[in-house]
Amino acid sequence: MKALILSIILAFGIVTVNAQQINSVDNVTAHYIGLKEALVNSNAELAKSKSGELLAALTAFPVKTLQPKQQKILATYLTKLKYDSRHISETTVIDHQREHFQSLSKNMYALLSGLNLNSSPLYQQYCPMKKAYWLSESTDIRNPYYGSDMMECGKVTATLKAGK
Incomplete structure (x- = not known):
């Protein structure tokens, strides 16, 4: 009986951690999309x-809920994502914002494809101009x-399927 209760508690803990990870990734993604x-x-x-708002979501990301491999992926991109988010949040010069958005998007794709925790599909798109x-x-x-x-200039180049 104790083993059953312990198993249930452990399973609930794993489900809770997975839900936190997905919610955090979806929160970051929603701010990026905004x-x-x-x-x-x-x-x-x-x-x-x-x-x-994106910078705040990145700063609040619960790193310790991730697996070690995922933590390493996050560590690779988090500083870069914060850097670009911060720069965009400090100016209203749209051309400068778009320059940083280019780098932000590249690193966001790498992060999300590495974590594989998004709850819905995302599409990487490309502007040839x-x-x-x-x-x-x-x-x-x-x-x-x-x-x-040039609102419709571009094409879909990859799909990030919903993660675990």
Whole structure:
């Protein structure tokens, strides 16, 4: 009986940790998507605000809930993601925000594909004019690098399937 109770407690603990990981990844992803949408709409003030929210979500990420391999992946990209988020959040010069978004997107893709914890699919998209990638929650192209000037410029290049 004790073994059964201990097994149930252990299983509940594992499920709780997995839920925390997924919620944290989804939270970071949602803030990234919010930033992307602000850039799509060429709204530098909103991009500044959304980037600050992304920075806060990255800072609050519960590293210790990850497996050691995942912690190493997070450690590889977290400083870079914070750097770009911080820079975007400190300016309203949209061209400068978009420059940092390019690096942010590259590192976000690497992080999310390495962690494999997103709860829904994400699509890596590519703008041939800018030679830059971004992530989207949909296959519809809404280009954050040129906004309304070239809204549909791009293509889907990869899919991050929902993780565990």
